[in-house]
Amino acid sequence: MSDAAATSPSASMTGWGRFRRNRQACLGGAFLLAMAIASGVALPWSLAWFDVENLATGVRHAPSVKSVTPEEPLDRAVGNVPTALKPLGSVMRGAASWLGHDELGRSLVFRLALGLIVSLAVAAGATATALILGTLWGATAGLLGGRTDLLLMRVVDVLYGLPYILMVILMKVALTRPLTAALGGRTRYADLVILFLAIGSVSWLTMARVVRGLVMSLRHEGFVEASRAMGAGPVWIFRRHMLPNLVGPVAAYASLVVPQAMLQEAFLSFLGIGVQPPLPSLGRLAADGVQAINPFVGFWWLLVFPCGLLALMLVALNGVGEGLREALDPRSTRKMLA
Amino acid sequence: MMRMIARRLVLGAATLACVYALTFLMVVSAPGNPLQTSERNLAPEVAAALRARYDMDHNGRYFVQLLLGILRLDFGPTFQYPDWTCNQILAQSLPVSAMLGLVAILLAVVVGVPLGAMSAVRGRGWASGLGLSLALAGVCVPTFVTGSCLLLVFAVFLRVAPVGGWGTLAHLPLPAVTLALPFVAYVTRLTRAGMTEALSQDYIRTALAKGLPRRQVVWKHAFPVAFLPVLTYLGPATAQAMTGSFVVEKVFSVPGMGQHFVNAALNRDPGLLIATVLVFSAMVIAFNLIVDGVHVCVDPRLRSRAA
Numbered sequence: 001m002s003d004a005a006a007t008s009p010s011a012s013m014t015g016w017g018r019f020r021r022n023r024q025a026c027l028g029g030a031f032l033l034a035m036a037i038a039s040g041v042a043l044p045w046s047l048a049w050f051d052v053e054n055l056a057t058g059v060r061h062a063p064s065v066k067s068v069t070p071e072e073p074l075d076r077a078v079g080n081v082p083t084a085l086k087p088l089g090s091v092m093r094g095a096a097s098w099l100g101h102d103e104l105g106r107s108l109v110f111r112l113a114l115g116l117i118v119s120l121a122v123a124a125g126a127t128a129t130a131l132i133l134g135t136l137w138g139a140t141a142g143l144l145g146g147r148t149d150l151l152l153m154r155v156v157d158v159l160y161g162l163p164y165i166l167m168v169i170l171m172k173v174a175l176t177r178p179l180t181a182a183l184g185g186r187t188r189y190a191d192l193v194i195l196f197l198a199i200g201s202v203s204w205l206t207m208a209r210v211v212r213g214l215v216m217s218l219r220h221e222g223f224v225e226a227s228r229a230m231g232a233g234p235v236w237i238f239r240r241h242m243l244p245n246l247v248g249p250v251a252a253y254a255s256l257v258v259p260q261a262m263l264q265e266a267f268l269s270f271l272g273i274g275v276q277p278p279l280p281s282l283g284r285l286a287a288d289g290v291q292a293i294n295p296f297v298g299f300w301w302l303l304v305f306p307c308g309l310l311a312l313m314l315v316a317l318n319g320v321g322e323g324l325r326e327a328l329d330p331r332s333t334r335k336m337l338a
Numbered sequence: 339m340m341r342m343i344a345r346r347l348v349l350g351a352a353t354l355a356c357v358y359a360l361t362f363l364m365v366v367s368a369p370g371n372p373l374q375t376s377e378r379n380l381a382p383e384v385a386a387a388l389r390a391r392y393d394m395d396h397n398g399r400y401f402v403q404l405l406l407g408i409l410r411l412d413f414g415p416t417f418q419y420p421d422w423t424c425n426q427i428l429a430q431s432l433p434v435s436a437m438l439g440l441v442a443i444l445l446a447v448v449v450g451v452p453l454g455a456m457s458a459v460r461g462r463g464w465a466s467g468l469g470l471s472l473a474l475a476g477v478c479v480p481t482f483v484t485g486s487c488l489l490l491v492f493a494v495f496l497r498v499a500p501v502g503g504w505g506t507l508a509h510l511p512l513p514a515v516t517l518a519l520p521f522v523a524y525v526t527r528l529t530r531a532g533m534t535e536a537l538s539q540d541y542i543r544t545a546l547a548k549g550l551p552r553r554q555v556v557w558k559h560a561f562p563v564a565f566l567p568v569l570t571y572l573g574p575a576t577a578q579a580m581t582g583s584f585v586v587e588k589v590f591s592v593p594g595m596g597q598h599f600v601n602a603a604l605n606r607d608p609g610l611l612i613a614t615v616l617v618f619s620a621m622v623i624a625f626n627l628i629v630d631g632v633h634v635c636v637d638p639r640l641r642s643r644a645a
Contacts (some may be wrong), residue, residue, distance in 0.1 A: 009488045024553075157353070158353060158357060158360065160621055161353055161356075161357050161617065161619045161623075162357060162360065162361070162615065162619070163581075163599070163618050165584075165599070165600060165603065166361070166364075166603050166611070166615060167599070169603040169604060170364045170365065170368050170603065172367045173606070174364075174367070174368050191593075259477070259478070263480060265476075266480045266482075267481075267482075267585070269478060270482045270585060271584070271600065271604075272479070273604070274524075283480065286480060286483055287482060287484075290482055290483060290486040303483075303486075307479065307483050310479075310480070311475075311478045311479050312477075314477065314478035315474055315478050316477075318474070318477060318478065
């Protein structure tokens, strides 16, 4: 027991060393950290400004967003994009107009900063949900074995056969009313919670398989058998002997669930059942950007910046995830996933 | 071999039954139903008549009625499109999605496998770089973005492809490429990983040591082993691609099955939802069976066990 405790820090040290030598993972991690800190620092401002339309009150220079108001004839409105909305335009002074504004004159910088946080929060919540559900389910199946194992894993197999979209949509529908009531009618936050619960509750299946496989292989290790011979129960064995050994591989796999959850949130936003307006998320902004660009109006910045940021975030998250997996879990889960 | 197939078919039927029961349970217990949507605005007596007609007030009876219909391959009516039956909708949209999906999967194999294999064999180089960036792009850019960008560039600016629709061969490339991209990414990654692992095996070193040409070692000794995980992945992937993608269908206005699936779930339309889910599950089971059959043919270890 003390042996395992003595070797585990050094094992994680070598893991950290392996992670540090991985250039992709380090770059990704640095980028993620920088973006998270930047949008975290900007949070008070972005929360205050993300939904301010036209910004007429805050601007000293006369804003020229008139040409997108509904009163203007359509052909003139679509023909020339008002320069005030373009990146570095002058609807608002300073940082707020660096990346331009959307059709309503809302600052894209603030919307992106808040959207990044919303996306990260939803992805993190979904991953946590998947982590808890999957670990409990897989550990129960692996520890108890026999009939229970068969039954639990059969359930996972059947759920695999169901298309995940169906589960997300129905989960969202089923959860909306009770959760909104539980949160006292604060629909905006209830919506986010429902979103990550729905995404998380479809992402735990692979996690359950990974954890079950790990537990099964740990069950036949000498130190577990010794503990069992001394009369330890399954709960004790799991907490004392298995959990420390599970942390690495499970963390590595979980870090790969985060970008998947983010992509799913984007897809749900495209369907119109993701984050509800006016709240932005990276997926929501990208989906809106797709709508905003067509042969007639070229709000190109509404597509390029959100999509670019989303893609960079996903690249970084994937890089960190792969790096973690290689560092913490060189062999075991890759075999199970293949 | 025959016994294995028979066993898998029985297991598949049991899975389908579970899927049916689960989907039914979920769609019936979710709040809201297709008769409540604001678009239809049914008179109360009409709604009552419809409820009675389809036994919607007696879920148990509805469950049995629908099941009996499905056993005769009749998926019953759909509430969203009053003049259509589920069978008619499937008959119209499934071939479209199946064709598009098949082309996309073929594309994924034709592009992804050589790219992945080359990037593993050559190490650093243009093939490796291209493979890696393609694999990253496929995972990191949402389909609706790639689809819209392709549409904008090729249909609007270059005018070499129709903006949307379905029917002629010219309608095929853009949606097929969009649909294929995530699959290309995954196939490339799997092939690369499999090839890297296979090339590090002892028997490869032996083959090289006894003087076989490198090309022969790579393609004859390493590649068949490296391809096995790709084959496993292709089973469910083909089923998924062939049952349609909502995003691709929406961006390119392709009349496929993915949109019915999402709309049925959003509108809680039990008949159409169960029909589409069952088609999807049946395809997954069927393609897994086919893939396992191919596995037995390709992998000598499995062949001896099956005989």
